[in-house]
Amino acid sequence: MLRTCGRRLVALVLLWHCFAPSSSSAAETCGTVRTSYNPTAALRSDAFTVTPGDPRWSAFLAWAKARKLYTFQIVGLSQAQTGGEGPPGIIFRWATDTVWQKDVVLPFGQALGHMIAERRWRDTDFPEFFFSRGGIFGVDLAERLSALDAQTLRPWQEFFHSVTAPKSPARPRLKARLLSVASDGQSAVIALGQDRATIYLADRLRSDLSLFLTDCAVAEFFEKYDQSKQATPGERAEGAAEASTPEQRVHLPSNQTEMLDTFPLRGKAVYASQCSGCHGVAGDGQGMLTPGWLPRPRNFARGSFRYRSTPSGSPPTDADLFHTVSKGLAGSGMPAFEAILSEQERQDVVSYIKHFSQRFASGSEPRSISVSAPPPETQQRIARGAALYVDSGCPSCHGAEGRGDGRSGQDLKTAEGDPIIPRDLTHKWSFRGGHTPSDIYRRIAGGMDGSSMAAYEEVLEPNDLWALVFYVLSLSPEQRPQAEHRQ
Ligand code: HEC
Ligand code: HEC
Known part of the structure; x- marks a missing residue:
């Protein structure tokens, strides 16, 4: 039941919908279930509403771990992207081989963030693939693949085709699972492949879980929780008040939603799906995928840029920003978007990121330093x-x-x-x-x-x-x- 994102997704909330789990027949199976979490209404079959603030949160993570529910593996490029419509996506298979198994398409930018920022995948991790394609240089995966061909997704297609093949030695690398949960439920250690691990904070865990779960799908947990613990009336009230809105699910405070709403829609949608995981929803460089990362993704609010054609102290030209977005920044984790976004989408996202800083407010294009023709190299x-x-x-x-x-x-x-x-x-x-x-x-x-x-x-x-x-x-x-x- 794979859902892919249409090309014309316009807002964050819509974006959420395009990789939200489709409501399933599970609705029929939990309609009559009543627990301390849903004393008066049916469990929701369209959303996962348990939050880190809920008294059940820690117990939920422990249950999810026991049921092998928080596992995922990367299974390839989404089909619609390779031949048809829509910006490219990468398919994550959640809860493999359980009743909760679901394929979720993640926009390319977010998936790149995961592969490069969190997993730190380099060509050295996939020697079988890169050895026969020009060699192994210790370069991050996206940079290396775009060096093979920056204009198209062909290298990505070949890469996924090769690493997901049944006998590929790389297959175990593509997996991840919840290893252990802190006793307060506020963080967890996630094993990435066979030899790497990372820590996810509660918000991140919740955001992942809400990609493929609904309250109804985990009715078993609510029942078990009540059995193991006589729910007090206080908890009951708290639980009932926790139902969240789609905005909360993507962790967007309402004031930010309003702020984003006043900007050009197209660039905003591209930014939300391709850049916000690293640069942060508010453009402050505090993306969910890159805590503690050096170099830190640029904080656009400062309006200070390094890869310019302009004199020191001046903002960059649109062409400078377009160049960075298209070609990426080698070795920093900032991916090249040339093969992923159309020229129009790259232009749109450039005008969008300029809105984060007052420095572009004047609207006039800064002067570029003139570069004379190079003299002979002697x-x-x-x-x-x-x-x-x-x-x-x-x-x-x-x-x-x-x-x-x-x-x-x-x-x-x-x-x-x-x-x-x-x-x-x-x-x-x-x-x-x-x-x-x-x-x-x-x-x-x-x-x-x-x-x-x-x-x-x-x-x-x-x-x-x-x-x-x-x-x-x-x-x-x-x-x-x-x-x-x-x-
Ligand atoms: C995987 C994480 C990641 C993603 C996804 C990402 N960036 Fe970046 N970006 C970075 C990092 C890290 C830097 C800082 C590199 C440095 O300082 O050397 C950066 C720097 C930049 C810069 C600063 C260039 C300069 O002149 O200083 C721009 C502009 C930029 N990114 C735009 C974007 C846009 C637009 C998108 C989405 C289309 C995007 N980035 C997606 C990680 C990312
Ligand atoms: C005060 C310290 C300092 C001095 C002096 C300095 N640099 Fe740098 N240079 C840096 C730092 C720091 C970076 C990396 C910036 C970053 O990663 O954002 C850098 C980056 C560079 C780069 C890489 C640009 C790129 O695209 O990645 C080149 C080339 C360079 N410097 C050349 C020079 C030359 C030539 C001089 C002398 C004329 C010089 N630097 C003087 C600190 C310095």
């Missing part, structure tokens, strides 16, 4: 760049050999107070803003606002900037170094 110029590298103070952060280990670089903080490491310049593939000569020119000329990387546009002539660019590029080998493959 040994002389590289030598000049090497001298400029020292004179400009780059080694203090990036180190004498460019390995990112300079003395002042040890203890740097971002504008938000997070630790930040100067880039290893001997590995140009790790440059987030790209490693063509003009990409690097823009980074050095315009600086990287919010990090400690200063701007050199006013300090150095264009010719000297190019010399630095060539020197930086000369620090990396021709070919990207491979990680070892052990059979």
Whole structure:
């Protein structure tokens, strides 16, 4: 009973509906059940309403663990996406081999968040697949697949086809299950594949459970709970008041719903399904998938961006943001959306994220730094760049050999107070803003606002900037170094 999302889903609430469980025939089986949770009405067959505030919550998690209900595995790209309508999705099979088993399609952005942010999947995790496709580099999964072909979903199709095949050694990696629950029910350890684990907080657990459960489907729990414990009248009243609305189910405080409602609908829907898991519903960088993550997903409310063509202190152009969304930021977990979202959708989401900050309010497009045509790359110029590298103070952060280990670089903080490491310049593939000569020119000329990387546009002539660019590029080998493959 797979439901997929239509292309024209417009609001968060609708979005919820498109991967909400469809009401099932279970309704008929619990119509007459009355428990302390539903003393006067039938259990809901269209929603799962138990919340972490309910006195039954901890008991519910323990029961869910015993019944092997909180398990899921990734089973592939959703069919509708590969051939037909709608933005791409990835199918998660919940509660495998139980009566609660259900396939839920998660929008690509959320699923990417899970695979990259929570599971930290890299090409090294799937050596069988990547070995025969150019090698293994220790690069995150989405980045590696888009390096195979950024324009289409073909690499993803091949990937899922291969890793979900019956004899694939990768199959156990695709699974996850609840390992243990804290005694207060406010957190749980989740085993991811065979060798990784993570902690989910209660809100996250609830949000997952509500993807595939209804109150009616877990009537057995409410009955068992009452049997094991004589429910007091107080609890009864509390339980009855807990019924939640769809907005609460996606954890959207009502004031935020209103705020979002005033913005262009199309970009909002794209943002909600593809970006909010990491960047947060309110654009504050506090997404549900990335707590404690470094680098932290950008806080759009600050309006400070690093991958710009504009001078230091200026906001980025629309084209800059479009470029970031399309190509992603290498090695940071920020995925490339080129193959996932249409050009229109990427433009829409760019205008949407600008609404999070006042800095774009003027509406006028900021000036881009002019990048002259690069002069020829000569040994002389590289030598000049090497001298400029020292004179400009780059080694203090990036180190004498460019390995990112300079003395002042040890203890740097971002504008938000997070630790930040100067880039290893001997590995140009790790440059987030790209490693063509003009990409690097823009980074050095315009600086990287919010990090400690200063701007050199006013300090150095264009010719000297190019010399630095060539020197930086000369620090990396021709070919990207491979990680070892052990059979
Ligand atoms: C898997 C998590 C994840 C998802 C999904 C994600 N991002 Fe990001 N994004 C990040 C991280 C992490 C950074 C910060 C990288 C850094 O600082 O180097 C980032 C940075 C950015 C930046 C900042 C670029 C700059 O110049 O400073 C923009 C813009 C952005 N993301 C837009 C989006 C949009 C739009 C979407 C949805 C279409 C999205 N992101 C989805 C993790 C994510
Ligand atoms: C005060 C410390 C500091 C100094 C001085 C400094 N950098 Fe950086 N640089 C950084 C940090 C920190 C980052 C990583 C920023 C991030 O991850 O957001 C960085 C990133 C970079 C990048 C990577 C851009 C990308 O797309 O990922 C390049 C290239 C670079 N610096 C070159 C230089 C050069 C050349 C100089 C001297 C002209 C220099 N830096 C001086 C701190 C510094």
